[in-house]
Amino acid sequence: MSPLEIEAPAGDVSTPVDPADAVIGKSVTRLEDRALVRGEGCFAADVNFPRQLHMRIVRSQVPHGRVLAVDAEAARRMPGVIAVWSGQDVADIPPIPFRATKVQGLEPYCQPILAQSHVRYAGEPVAAVFATDPYIAEDAAALVEMRIETLPPLMDARDEPQEFLPGLSTEPTVIRKGYGDVESAFSAAWAQVDLALSVGRHSGVPLECRGAVARYDASRDVLEMHGAAKKSHWNRDEMAKMLGRSPASVHLYEGHVGGGFGVRGELYPEDVLVCLAALRLRRPVKWIEDRRENLLATNHSREQYHYISAAIDSDGRILGIRNRFYHSQGGYVRTHGPRVADMSAGLLLGPYRVPAYEVAGHYRLTNKTPAATYRAPGRYETTFVRERLMDAIAQKAGIDPITVRRRNLIDKTEMPYERPLDALGVDVLLDSGDYAGLLDKTLARVGWDGVRADLARRRAAGECVGMGLAMFVEKSGLGPSDVVRLTVDRSGCVELVTGAGSVGQGMETALAQICAHELGVDYQTIRVVKGRTDQIEFGNGAHASRVTVMSGSATQIAARKVRAKALDVASKLLGVAPDALHVRHGVVRPRGDPDAAGVTLAQVASYLHPSQKTSEGHAPGLSAEGWFYSEHMNYPYGIHVAQVRLDEGTGIVHIEKYLVSYDVGRAVNPKMIEGQIVGGLAQGLGGALYEQFNYDAAGQPLSTTFADYLMVTAHEMPPVDVMITEDAPSPLNPLGLKGAGEGGTNAAGAAIAAAVDDALGMPGAIDRLPVLPEDVLRHLSTRTSPQPDPHASDTGGMPDSAKGP
C-alpha cells in the first residue's frame, strides 16, 4: 500500500464555489491591518490593570558559577518595592518542562524559574523584584547582591564531553539517524567530498520584546496571563501544572504579537514568575522585556558545527552521506528539548536522492543562552551544509552546480517519496513535488545563462561579482489534529474560533478567506477569535508552519458543515431542494437565479435560535466544529538565487538581486505569501551576513545591543523577486495547502555562501555563516588568480524584470 493511501483525506477535493466568487487565491487586504494601521494594536506593553506591580529580573552576570547567596535586603527596603524573590522563594515550583521531546534523562537540564544552586549562562534569572513602578523595580534590582563562585565557562560545543555540573555531562544525548549501507557507499565511491562547516549563533529578534501581564481574579478563582503567543494552550496547561492549578482555571490571552519567529511564546521563566506573583501578591503583575534582556534571555538558535562527507560516483551522483554535527544548546534544555538537532538530522537531505545516510547530532550544553527553534529551524543550518556539499561535489566532479543538482534531484514521478527517517516525531514522507520543474522555471525567470555571461563580463572588468543558487525542501502542516469552531449569529456575522495563534503571519486573513470561500460570505464579515484559551478547549498555537494547513483545513470542514446546515434550513424555508441552492454574499438562493427569493444566513441563524419554536429537527444554532487530522507533515520546496558584489575595500557583501521561488501547493493569499517570503528572507540574510551572538573567552555576551547585534534594515535589503508556484498541491489535505512561512529564510545562508564563493572565484571558500566583511577581506587577500567559472554554459545577464516588490 502506498503511504498516501493511508493519508487520503476524507471529503470532497473539488470546490462548489463559482470561480467568480473564489476567495482562496486572491490577494485580498489583511484583516489584521485594520487595527494596526490605526494605531489600535494591543501588544503586551499596552495591557494594564489598576494596582499592577512591575517585575524586574535580576540576571546573572556570571556565565557559570555556584550561587552562594542572594542578598535582597537593600532592595526590599526601597520604598515601592513589594517583594523580592530569589531561588529559595520559588524552590517549590518545578522547572519548565519540555513540550517537544521524548528523549529520556534530560530533566536535570531543565531551567528553574529562578536559579537554584548554579547559574549556567550570563543573563540567567537569579532574582525577581516586584514594585509599584517599573523604574523603582529596576533601581531596586540593581541593589540585589549576588554572591556567586565562578566556574570555568564551557563555551565550545566541539570540546570533548565533560562534566557540566555535578553529575551532568555536557552531552546529554546524541541524535542518531540513518538508513542504507553507508559503509559500502563510501568504499564503492568514485570520490569522497569532506567539508567542515559552521553556522553562527543568531535568532529571531522581534520588534516587540517579550512581555506578560498576569492577573488573579479571586472572585472567579481565575488566573489570567496577557501577552501569550505561539503555544497558548500548551503553556496554559503546563503553567497550571507548575502552579498546582487546573487548566480550566488558567486563561492565556494573545494580543497583537510584534513578531514570533519561533522564539516568542515558548514558556519562559518570566511567564511563570508573573503568574506566580499575581497569585501570591494578589495584585496584577506586569513584565516587559527590554532589548538587552531580549538579546540575553530569549531563545538563541542555529549554532551548529557540521563535519559532512559525501560518497559520489564520477557523474557527481550521491551514493551516501555521512554527517556528524555539534549543536551548541546553551546552559539549559528548554521547551523544545533537542528538537532542532533532531530536525537537522532528519531533514538534512532536502530534495536529493541519497541511497545511504548516517548522521550523529551531538547535543551539547554550553554556558550560553539556551537555544531553540527559529524560523526554519534545522533547515536553515542544514540547507547551508547540504548546498555547500552540492557545490563541493560539483567542483570535485568537474560538473556545473546546476547539473549536479539535476542529477541528484528526486523526480516528480517518485512522489510520494518515503525517506526512512523521521523528524518532529513523524516519518519523513515527501508528499509531492516537482523539484526539477521548479529549477527550470527558476532559471528561466532569472535568465540564468544571460546573468552568468553578464557577470563574467563584469568580473573580467575587475568587479567581484557572483551568483549562487540553493535548493531546499521545507516542511509544514504538523499534525495530529486541529479544530475550528464556526458560528453565524443573528446579524449574519461569522465567528471563527481557533486555538491557533496569530504572530503577524496573516492567519486571520487566511482562515477568513478559506471560510468565506467555502461559506459564500464576504471574508471581511468574519471575526477570527484566536489565541484565547478560554474560547476553545484545544489549540496548537502558531508554529511549524502548520496553521494554514491544519487550521485552514479544519476551517474548510467547519464551513462546509455550516453551509450544509444553512442549505438544509433554507431548503425548508424556500421550498427548494438543498442541491439546487448555493450561498453567495451571505444569501442562500437557487443556483443560477440571482433574482429568486433567498434567505440570508442571518435569517437562517434566527430560525435556528433556541428561543424559536420553529427550529424543530435541527440542533440549535448555525454553527459547527471542524476537526482535521493528519499523521504526516507535507513538504513545500523552493530555490534561492542570490547575485552579489563584494566591496574589495571593506569586504562588505552587497546583494544586487535576489530571487526566491517557492511552491506552496496552493496559495490562499499570494501577496501575504510574498510578504512572508520577503520578511523571512530578511532574517535569512541577517544570519547569512550580519547577525551573530558573540561571546568573549570568559563567557561574557558581547551582542546585547543593536549596535553589536546587527539586524538587517531596509538599507541592507536587496530587491527581491518572489515566484510562487502551485505545481505540487499536497495530497494530504483537500485544498492542497502547504505552509509558506519559512521558505524565505531557509536557503538564504546557502545561496549567499555560493554567491560569495562565486564572486571570490574561490569555490568552497565560505565554510561558515555569517559571512563577515573580515572573512571576505581575508579570502580576497589570499586569492591568487580568478578561478574558472564552474557554470561553464552561462551566457547572459539577470534581466531587470527580476525585481522584488
Place this chain on the structure above:
Amino acid sequence: MSPLEIEAPAGDVSTPVDPADAVIGKSVTRLEDRALVRGEGCFAADVNFPRQLHMRIVRSQVPHGRVLAVDAEAARRMPGVIAVWSGQDVADIPPIPFRATKVQGLEPYCQPILAQSHVRYAGEPVAAVFATDPYIAEDAAALVEMRIETLPPLMDARDEPQEFLPGLSTEPTVIRKGYGDVESAFSAAWAQVDLALSVGRHSGVPLECRGAVARYDASRDVLEMHGAAKKSHWNRDEMAKMLGRSPASVHLYEGHVGGGFGVRGELYPEDVLVCLAALRLRRPVKWIEDRRENLLATNHSREQYHYISAAIDSDGRILGIRNRFYHSQGGYVRTHGPRVADMSAGLLLGPYRVPAYEVAGHYRLTNKTPAATYRAPGRYETTFVRERLMDAIAQKAGIDPITVRRRNLIDKTEMPYERPLDALGVDVLLDSGDYAGLLDKTLARVGWDGVRADLARRRAAGECVGMGLAMFVEKSGLGPSDVVRLTVDRSGCVELVTGAGSVGQGMETALAQICAHELGVDYQTIRVVKGRTDQIEFGNGAHASRVTVMSGSATQIAARKVRAKALDVASKLLGVAPDALHVRHGVVRPRGDPDAAGVTLAQVASYLHPSQKTSEGHAPGLSAEGWFYSEHMNYPYGIHVAQVRLDEGTGIVHIEKYLVSYDVGRAVNPKMIEGQIVGGLAQGLGGALYEQFNYDAAGQPLSTTFADYLMVTAHEMPPVDVMITEDAPSPLNPLGLKGAGEGGTNAAGAAIAAAVDDALGMPGAIDRLPVLPEDVLRHLSTRTSPQPDPHASDTGGMPDSAKGP
C-alpha cells in the same frame, strides 16, 4: 390525549447514583460563599480599567413636561469633563426594545436612552456627563441646565384613559383573558362577593445598586460591558442591535450580583449609555448608581388596583370570578411590556377550581418611574387579591376560611390540571400538586387549632392578636430550552458553562450538585462559569425561577453524556463492560469492587486529548453539551401563615410567628431553599407592611432615601418556620424539579392582611397593601366591638416548636 403525554420528558427518571453518593438533596455549603466570605467578591463597582471615565446622569426633576432646551456649556467647560450628551446627541440610537411582549403598538412607549421631546417621570435621564473622576462628573451634572415646560402629571392609573403625550393614550392595551360562562355563573349565584383592593408601589431594592463598566477593545473590535446580570445574552443581542454591531462583537460579563430580584439586569438606558460612550470616547466608561438614583430609576413594581367579584353557592364554592384591574406602569413601557399585568391576569386563580373567569387588566401609563417584574410578579398582587376574596367568601357564606379553601381547592386527582388561560406566552397547565395535602401538613405543623384557642384567650385578655393563612401557586421553569456545556480537563477539573445567571440564589451550587450527583465527582471540584456571553452561544440568564429547572435539567443531560463517554473509554482501558462500571469520587471502577483498578476522569480526559493518537473512535475531549427543552412551566405551591400582634398605641404590626410551607417537587439543596424562602419573605413583608414609593400630588417622588423607603431589617424580621415538601415532583423534567425563588414572597401580603383583619376582629378591613400603622390606627378607632372568630372550630395555640431558623 392528556396534556402530560405531550410533555413526557425524554430520558431516564431513575438515577444510577448509589444513595450513599447522592449529592442532590444534601444541604452542602455554597460554592459562591468561598469568595464572598473572604471579601473577594467582585461587584460592578470593583471593576476598574486604566483611563476610565465616570458617567453621571442628569435626571429630570419634572414628572411630565416638554423639553425645550438642555444647556450643557457650563458643564462642558469644567476641567476633567470629557463630554456631555443630551437627547440630540443620541437621537440616532433607537429606544430600548421589549423582550417580553408580543402586544402590538407599544413601541412609542419605549424609553429612549436620554429624553427626547418629553420627560415622563421625575428621575428620567436627560443628559449624561463623562468625566475623569466621579466627583467631577457629579459636580458638572449639577451645572447642566434643563429648560422644561411642565405638563400636568398623570398619577392615578384609575383615571379615565386620556392623552398621555400627543397621539399616545394612557391606556395602550387592555389584557383580557377568560373562559366559561361568567354571566350565567353570576346570575345563578347564591351570592356575590365584591372587593376593591390595591397593592402599593414597591420593588426590589438590592443591596448593590446597579452599575456598568464598558470598554471598547479596538484591537479586537470588541465591546465589553461588566456589571451585567439576569439577561446577559438578551441584553447583548439587543445592545448590539441598538449600537449597530454584531452580537459576536459584544460581550457582557456578570460578576457577583448583590441582589437581582427581577429588577437588576434588565436593559436600562444607563447600560446603553456606558457602552455607547466607550465606543465613541474610546475610553472605558464606568457608571455606579447611587441609592437615590436606584429608588428613582430602577424598575418599580406591583402598583395595581383590583375590582374583583366572585359568584358563589351557599357552600362557599366559587361559580365564577370577574376581575378588572388597573396597572400603574409609570412613564414608559420597559423591556417587559405588559408582562406583569399579563401574569396577574393569567395566574390570579391560584390553587382553586374556578368554573368561569373573566379578567380585564387595564395597562395604564402614569408619570411615575416605569414598572416591571419584581420577585413573584403578578402573583404577589393577585395572591393578595384572591386570598382576600377567599376570606370574604368565607365571611359571606359563614364558613371558616380553612373550610372554604378546602372546598375550592383543585384535588390532586385532577392533576395535571389544564386551565384555559395562558401566562408568559404559554398555556397554564398545573403539572402536579396536592394542595389539600399541603394544607393538612401546614395546619398540623402550626398546631392550628391550638394557636387559635390561644389567640382567643389573648384577645379576651385585651391583646390585639390574630393569624391569617394564604395559599398560592407559584410558577417556574419557563422554557423553551436551555443548554449546559460540561468539560473535564486533564487535571480532572469539571467546568460547567451555562448561559444562566447567578444573582445570589445559589445556582452555581445547585448546578454543581446536579452535575456531581450524575457524574460521580465532588461538587467542589466543579467550576461553574456563568454570566459571560463569550463563553457560550446561548443563555437565558436568571429569571422566572427557571435556572434549577431548565439549566439543572440540561446539566443532568450533559453529565450523563460525559459519564457515558467516560465509561466507554474506561471500559477499553480496564477491559470491563461499561455497564459494570460506575464513577465515584472521580474514579471509574467496577461497581461494587472499591479495590479494583480504576481510571480517573483526568486519565480519561488525557486519553481523549487530541494530541494523543490513542483516542481513535472517540471525538476529542471529555465534554458534552446538554440541551433541555420544555414547552410548559411547572407549578410549585405553598402556604403562608402569619401570627401578628397590633400595637394599639402606635398601630405597628408586630409579627410574632411566621410559617412558609412550600412544595418544590425536589429539593436540590434544602438549606439554600430555606434561605431563598426567608429572604423572599423579608421582601414580601416589606411590601405588606413598610415599603412604598410615595408621590405627592405634583408627581414628585417622596421615597428616595432609606429614611423614606422603609426596608425590612433584622429588627422587623420575625422568626420563620420553613417547611419544604417534595410531595409533587414535576413530571416535566426527569429530576422532578420546581423553582424555589419566589415562594417566600408570594403570599406574604395576603397572609399579613388576613392576620391583621383577625387581630382587628374586622374581617375584610384590610383592602390595600402596605398595611401602615395609620391604617391600623384608623381601623382600631372605628372598631365597635370584637367580631366573632370566623375560625369557629379553633381550639389551641401555635406551639413554640414552630420557629424559623
